[in-house]
Amino acid sequence: MTGELSGQATTGELGYEGALRPGSLEEFVGQSRVRQQLRLLLDAATMQQRTPDHILLAGPPGLGKTTLSMIVAAELEKPLHQTSGPAIQHAGDLAAVLSALTPGEVLFIDEIHRMARSAEEMLYLAMEDFKIDIMVGKGAGATSIPLEIAPFTLVGATTRAGLLPNPLRDRFGFTAHLEFYADDELESVVTRAARLLEFDIAAAGVSEIARRSRGTPRIANRLLRRVRDYSLVHGVAGGTDAVQAALALYDVDAQGLDRLDREVLRAVVERFGGGPVGLSTLAVSVGEEAETIESVVEPFLVRAGLLSRTPRGRTVTRMGWEHTGIPMPPVS
Template identity: 80%
Template sequence: MSDDLTTPQAQNEAELAFEGALRPKSLGEFVGQSKVRGQLQLLLTAARIQERTADHILLAGPPGLGKTTLAMIVATESDRPLRMSSGPAIQHAGDLAAVLSSLVPGEVLFIDEIHRMARSAEEMLYLAMEDFRIDIMVGKGAGATSIPLDLAPFTLVGATTRSGLLPNPLRDRFGFTAHLEFYSDDELEKVLDRAAGMLELDIDREALAEIAGRSRGTPRIANRLLRRVRDYALVHTGRAHLAAVRAALELYDVDELGLDRLDRAVMQTVLTRFDGGPVGLSTLAVSVGEEAETIESVVEPFLVRIGLISRTPRGRVATARAWRHFGLEPSRPTGGAQQALFTDDL
């Protein structure tokens, strides 16, 4: 069989290898989140000195900030094996029992989107995290019996984008909760510089800054945009200078604030169809043809964070900055004819 690196299979394998290589292998390599890194370093070092498993860790924050990477680093720096799962995959207590009972001593169990676990599994996890044992029910009705099963000591690393959905008894059993913050442009430039080196991409410093400024404070988005710039340079210019970066991002509908097609559709709807708002969530979702959950969890947080819309008791309202960014003039200082409408579905 040919080992030609130009074959599609070889290229796909190279892309997967690149994705894995992008992830830092230690806290020292990890860019950004300096406070969280310091806290984790202390926690892991103390556990190593005492020769015990580290406390359970909850990583909370928006998608793309490095929660999975940090979980891998916890396992690496603890010199422990890592088991990975996700909340949606654990829909019964039996699913969780099968995972917990197969853990080896000291193993790190990572559960992504832990807030989406089934309630029965969450309740089983309470006892497992605290006493390293679970109770398995055998039989039904009056003849049902509970069989205790001891577990090997383990460290649970949970990741969530919606920490408010975690029940208090589960949240309180984590020994340390890390709240990940969005990255600054300078931090994103460091992330991009490292990735560009791994891609062997010739890119200007101002071009890196341009990508960082459009990456919404999120390393995952920054790396994705860098790869699209790499593709554009490969096809058109041969080098990723500033003009090439701007042309590539314009082609992929990413503007200077980092707004994409859906972001702009939402803003244009609020500004033009509803005259700046207020407008309720479900009405807005129907107007742009998207699910309300997508608008609320994916689009709206960024628009609120950069000050293009605000949430009021009456609905979503465009700010003065939004009118300026889209080059429009408000017909009135606040919501108009629709102000009394569309406010019952916030």
Template identity: 85%
Template sequence: MSGELSPQAAPSEQGYEGALRPATLAEFVGQSKVRRQLGLLLDAATLRQHTPDHILLAGPPGLGKTTLSMIVASELDKPLHQTSGPAIQHAGDLAAVLSALTPGEVLFIDEIHRMARSAEEMLYLAMEDFKIDIMVGKGAGATSVPLELSPFTLVGATTRAGLLPNPLRDRFGFTAHLEFYSDDELSSVIRRAARLLEFDISDQGVEEIAGRSRGTPRIANRLLRRVRDYCLVHETPGDTESVRAALTLYDVDQHGLDRLDREVLAAVVERFGGGPVGLSNLAVSVGEEAETIEAVVEPFLVRAGLLTRTSRGRVATRLGWQHVGAEIPEHLFSV
């Protein structure tokens, strides 16, 4: 069957994800202020023929931190080395990465707040003076050997900027705080991705996906691919009806809540009377890790006005009760 793609030739989901990433700042949708600031930083460094200042990208997952790091390397026409904080658990791990960098290379460390403390302390000197001290030997006979590094630009990404120690945060010359996207910005992201995927989707279908994407381009692109699959299998056009049917199939409601979001909200309302309820009890009640609830589910529910955090625990708002479809006890919200 010569007309079919072989498994090697067929693009994977990871391949699609990479193909949807913008390659330049001009192609990057949203974060207009950050794009202008970053563009100025890179243009100035190019004119001065110097390595740009180190860059810290802070914000929730899925807003484009990794993509921006790739764009920095592309705009500078320099290679990119990618690693992550959890992968650097010893100073030696970091020393191996830093010593292998070429002049002007861009080093991207994702979740940089999760680096080991010993590696953070080594990074201080590397960021300021482009050198590190390596301990040779053990015990009383150990000696410190200085190692000169090639000038590089560090791009650090974090979803928890408050966990970065001040000495590390202060060594970044530019800090960008990425914000959630508006529905209009997400619609632009979806239209661009649909063109690249050669998927014909109506304007109403685009708006439907944008409204359920939680202000996050990564989620918008993922939902678009699921809608494309649905339309392909069911041989339907990319209209509003098909989009709604596909997203219903994948448990994404009209506000962007998925199965776990609804389970958490329902637990607060139905099992704990609207709250307050502590994080550990809430996590046990839905069978999830507390870290997942705190880092993934809770921020969106709070931002959507469905849940609030108090000193005593999590409390469902009036909108939260309405979303679950439960009868609202008036004494909870009486003026």
């Protein structure tokens, strides 16, 4: 999440994240079509006693891609090896990971679109034929040595599916596109998390958190923990008043916008007359990375109807102007 709730996760936060993750497809809330598709793929592979096809999970952050990769391994009763695209910057990095896999193991690569190109090319052969070529030596004397690797299932996760090269994307047997959650699904997520955290929260409070969670379970769980902390420290019940007070403290407004969301809207309105403005210029104006604006802030603002993306740049909509409280200039 952006703004005041973002930053490096503490050990306690990571522990809570793990405790709240569902352990099976039946426990997983939302994404019903994806769950049905995965169930069919995994059951068919189990019945045929073969390694399942490689799986690509695409969608915005916080919708459950990492959780689903863990569930795939759990359903197959196989170990899970986790790594990330930024950690694989050389073909040798990938070769070390692949050569250590055991038969049937699930390899999860988060942000797979950020892998080095040389590693991507090695992955093509590994995904299709379960072997890799190791280059020994340099220059004219270099020799390629084929190395067999154990059959494995690759689960790749990406927030930017369009950045994946076609040869890599085509080698996935199944591609799932995760969608933002509806409020009733988020209420189920919050209710389940509250039960696991042994936090007594009113139904109205659950609904309030769900409405402000930007369609994202990860954010819903984080907001719930902040409300629980507020209730604990101030000695109040987990009702609507506690939810509103806690989220106001953390700068999360009634529509789920946080500090950075509002800064982006106000920057476009106040500094650029409502737009259009380019992504890099907008990022510099709010002191944030362009990738954060594009992958974290924009998807929600566009989905909420507050911001639009045009060929000329980002433009604040009429609803966005109303949200900032600044009168929209008349259209000439």
